[in-house]
Amino acid sequence: MLAEILRFELRYQLRSPLPWLIALLLSFLAFMAMTGDSVQIGGAIGNVNRNAPSVILNILGTFSILGMLGVLLLIAQPLLRDADLRTEELFFSAPLRKGDYLWGRALGGALTTLAIYVIVALVMVIAAFMPWLDPKRVGPFTLAPYLWNFGVLIVPNLIFIGALLCLLAVATRQLLLVFLGTMAVLVLWIVAGAVLQDIQHDTIGSLIDPFGARALDRAMRYWSAAERNTLLPDVSGLLLINRVIWLGVSAAMLVATHVLFRKQRPHARKRKRARAEADVAPVQLRAVVVPGADARSFGGAATFRQFLHQLAFDTASVLRSLPFLILLGLGLVNMLAGAGLSSNRFGTTFYPVTAQMLRTMGGSYQFLLYLIVAYYAGEVIWRERDARAAEAADASPVPNWLPLLAKTGALFAVVLVFIAAGVLASIGYQLWHGYTSLEPGVYLGGAVIAALPFGLMAIAAVFLQVLSNQKFIGYALFILVFALQMVLLSMHFEHNLYTYSGMPTLVYSDMNGYGHLLKGWLWFEAYWYVFAALLLVIAAAFWVRGAAPPWRARWRQAMGALRGAQGAAAAVLALAFIAIGGWIFYNTNVLNEYLPADVVFDRQASYEKQYRKYKDVAQPRIVDVRADVDIYPQERRAEIRGHYRLVNKHDAPISELHVSMDPRARLRVTAPAAMQVVVEDPRLGYWIYKLAQPLAAGASLDFDFTVERAERGFTNDGMPPSTGGGDLRSQLNYNGTFFNNVTMFPHLGYNESVQLLDRTERRKRGLGDVPRKAKLEDEAARGSIGFADADWINFETVVSTSADQIALAPGYLQREWTEGGRRYFHYEMDRPMLGFFCYLSARWQVRRGEWHGLPIEVYYDAKHPYNVDRMIDATRKSLDYFTANFSPYQFRQVRILEFPRYATFAQSFANTIPYSEAIGFVADLRDPEDIDFVFYVTAHEIAHQWWAHQVIGADVQGASMLAESLAQYSALMVMEKEYGREHMRRFLKYELDQYLSSRGGELIEELPLMRVEDQPYIHYNKGSLIFYRLREEIGEDNLDRALANFIRDKAFQQPPFTTTLELLDYIRAQTPPAKQSMLDEMFAQIVLYDTKVVAASSKRRADGKFDVHIEYEAQKTQSDGVGRETPLPADDWMEVGVFARKAGESERTERPLYLQPRHITQNKGAIDVVVDAEPFEVGVDPYNKLIDRNPDDNRKRLE
């Protein structure tokens, strides 16, 4: 019997369109994910193959979750179908065991779902053979990842989802409640993802995710590209536990389903009805006299009141409906969870400033509100029809637009209620966290801005519903339209003029508010709202009352309706749409350049093709810079009149000047006057001038220029047009201007930093391999540093700004004055400094501190006073350490300047450190347990005054180690003095996590530390780990002495510049002979460890002491650039520790009973030690000083 039910169910399902639609949609997504970059699910980046096992696991794993919403209909509906169609009595009266019926139906749905995943898997197999894929990035086909996926993820998840759906269906008997139950599980998955972002909580995050995706993430987190391309994770550890737990839960749910399932339908409602009838006395006949026949009114004001009533009526119905309330609850839970977890990568939280709360709300509502709006559009529009009350309502004397507008309005109300609830919850959250500087204005603006895009979605959904005149077709069309937009976007059709509801970025900065971004955003919003209004007029014309006529008649009717006033309205709206569109086009494409990503790539490619040949043409170097810079914040404009003194430091005369300039600024060269223009290419930013007289070796030349940069109107994405390189997009702002000489000053020679780096995009444009940095051993490349046209310069500038702002640049303030309603500041540096300088202008508060008489100033926004003192303190302590251990500080002042959150970094210029409002200023450091990354970042930037501003490496491999890794080490030492070693361990754990998890995403090749080529995860994260360990191995004094000697010899050096090879010589000189080979492993190789305590036991001895026995395994491997590993023999000194701790207390309270380095020479072994007190835990490399691929198993508690 089971077989018959199953057979029937399968046939029923496979003949309905739904499974095929789901299969089509998922296949489409899978195909896009496998073959393009617009859908990024799998993680196929860099050296990871398009069809790498890890990619297949990720894509199919994600689909096993996303597919849930579709699967819902396939599994839950069969169980509810008979109740819906009132056919259940037919089945239940048949001689049929309930199990056969129940499981036949459920299994039918499950098998259909499985078939869908098989189809998707097949599409993925085929997708890997698409001809446009880079053949280097397609691995051989293997079946194993698919089998693994079906075995470990898809089938168990299907069982889980199926069991959940069956249970909900049987228990609630309502599709809607089943749907909500599923949503709740989805939220659990999202929360698990948020939890997992912080490595403190990764165990719990891995376990609470019912789909095992988080555990899978964690299992593959540290995989290199080679591993991602070849390996499948072991089903062990957290992944195994997760699978076992959730299969157990599934089994329990299946049993519960079986028990709860009854073949009778509940009769509660019927009984109630019968009672109701009995209550009613017989009708008495009376003549119909309805009062107020004349009380009725029509048209004009009456219609408006009818509209308001209908609006209130529909709104109330939604707000009172159970799914709305549940979804609102989910949204709020999601939001508050997000607010609690919104932290940086060190696990430190931010103050709940209003803008931050609004960002969190936006992020956690996004997906949910789109869903709600789309879903309720169908519900509200067809409410009358679903209740079979449509014809009565349709026959009432109201115009077509009335219900249409009222129902659209109800959707708006839903959005507003959602957002208002979010705002209230945010305020509650702020107060609960003792944060009381509430900003009602920001909330109000933020709420409106957050709501508007959803209103557009609502109108689109309403339009599609009305047009299709069928709820589910309306839903399908909605999904289709947005899938189509996604495809267009992936083909670089990026203009918001044809992307429905397309908006520029809108970032709220506490410093700059919405700034200039608001204007363009509002214009686009107006544009799409006019369009949406047009949609509504058209929808009103197509509005069906009563029976829907066939399409042709409907069309005729609609055209008829559009002839009158409605038609006029449509025409006016269409004209307005075109007019606003024209205005927008004028701004985005005429005043500014519209540059979709592919065009930017093309430009980068042609820049490289045309001008890279001049890369090695000898150019003079800039030795003096003088500039008058006028900043007009309100106009977002800056004018520069600059002067360079150029010197030919080469042996041969120079006859041509190659000038490059960011093409977004307008450059005019005014001197030398007698030059012949050979090439003039302002579009790509390249000029070649032939000098009247070649510049002789050693001779100098005055070079004068003006630069003007003005942001006019607004752009398509809100930010100024991109050049493809660099991250500092919005430089000229109303409050918080920040630019540097890289983008705003002319340079000499070819600019390598704007080259196209994406391998696929290069291949498409016929460019060769990605250009690499010069080899470490390339002596010829040692003539310049990263800024190719200058090394040490004399610097003097006069900068002016509006009267209400302060303008800053490196150097010391000589004079400040006001002239013509503008403020002027004259800065001069009294010694040569690095040819890298910046200008800032903003309304700041200033707090002053000092260090032995040396002024420290922090320029910060009035809203962000929290951590200013800490920055000053960190500056003092950094100066203490660096001057005591490295060399004197070369400047007479330190200034820290806050800038808006359009970029999130801090950057060190001579005596001047711009610091983004998004990183340190709002960190909540009140909990002393939290990692004080504000202190750390400040120390790091101060350290750059030594590492970069005193010693700078040649522009070869390893240059960023000299600047960044040394700054990391220096900051670590300052921080360790302040917070102690325990804090450092926690901090370094994040560094280790970051390093290991970034390796798999390497785009080109992982290099050893001393050969790093601007790879942040190496020069920052690995740099920290290596230098901290080096300090442990050779001692802080020795390492600092090496660094001090290095500075002594290399500071303010002229070419040839230093390299990591030279630094290593200094370090080697301070390293005992036994540890020399270790240096090679740390700096010249990629060496990974995997240490593990396998077993540990202890025994109390007669004398009260304890014998502790530790069994360990220690693997050591060497990796190549893509992560292929070869084993190395174990030969390291590792710390072995035995710790005491009271049960139930945290690791922070532990006391080492034994902690000694032991020479480990075996991959497996045992260690015995005797300790005085009862041990709690043992560890080999317990503090993770080595780069350990599984840092969590280095310790083990005693049984």
Added chain:
Amino acid sequence: MQGLENNARVPDMLSIRNLSKSYGDVQALRDVSLEVPPGMFGLLGPNGAGKSSLMRTIATLQDADSGSIVFDGIDVLADKDRVRRTLGYLPQDFGVYPKVSAQDMLDHFAVLKGYVQRKERAEAVQALLQQVNLWEVRKRKLGTYSGGMRQRFGIAQALLGNPRLVIVDEPTAGLDPEERNRFLNLLAGIGQQVVVILSTHIVEDVADLCSRMAIISKGQVLMSGQPREAIGALRERVWSKLVSTAALPDYQQRYTVLSTRLVGGQPLIHVYSEAPPENGFEPVVAGLEDVYFRQLRSHGNAAAHA
């Protein structure tokens, strides 16, 4: 039409002329012409006869391919909004929002019907709920109402705003006899000055209630007039006989069998015949049902069910 008599109001009259409507190949209405005077008008026809199409068209919810409908000087097909102001419509299979109370729902309909003043609206809602005897249970959710209560709610909704044209489509389907009785009593209370069109496939509804009627089948009007006259025309022409099941086909071939009903397990047939048929037939007093089936038979409608 007669001329105007002083200031006396001409009774409203619904006049349907040559109305046709087809859905693709299916002809729903064929050249339908009807004159409907005030009072209760029964529209009788089997399922699928086109009754609902006709009702929906009169109720402004469907357009016709050709023909005209005029009510009280209003062109119903063109000036829909004016008709709607004076229309009361109880659609077939009328449903309600299950989670809304009767009072709130009727209040909502009252707004749509033009009662925008709160006080007058409340009065109208109260009067109608009392009228249909739902006042006691007005606070209860409509989802808990029985079928009969819902239909009464439906008629209350239709009577909002004192309509002069009331259309009631298959209102008694699915009601038990007691509910049906109550409902028909209610309909009978609607004033005689109002045009009320009741569509039904149940002959008794029309027989009990309507002073005028029409029979419609396959989109065509087979007859229209007063039930009494139609029944009178069949006087002494309807005969009945108990026959055996085996002989039934033979009778059906030889006579115009209007209906077959089982009495104690044996078929009792009604036959139309101008002269007395063979022995064993007895004359019966014709009913509206006989009129109905006679019309269907004579127009070749083979559906022989009663």
